[in-house]
Amino acid sequence: MADWGPVVIGVVLFIFLQPGLVFQVPGNNRAIVFGSIKTNGKAVAVHTLFFFVFYALLILAARVHIYTG
Numbered sequence: 001m002a003d004w005g006p007v008v009i010g011v012v013l014f015i016f017l018q019p020g021l022v023f024q025v026p027g028n029n030r031a032i033v034f035g036s037i038k039t040n041g042k043a044v045a046v047h048t049l050f051f052f053v054f055y056a057l058l059i060l061a062a063r064v065h066i067y068t069g
Helices: 005-016 041-061
Strands: none
Touching: 005 041
16 A cells, blocks of 8 residues: 655645646745736745645654555
8 A cells, every 4th residue: 555645735836836827926026926926936835835834744743644455
């Protein structure tokens, strides 16, 4: 039995936390920008921290597991 929880959670968070796809913190002209495709280095760093925190909370604290087979 394979545990697909970390893989699925990682892919979903990666898709939704891409800077500029859904939201961007910090934005180019504002603190938060929704739906712009443009990004910057600060936003990439902030979204990397968001990804790490949410991933760690879901995998380690909430113990999300998806078993197959």
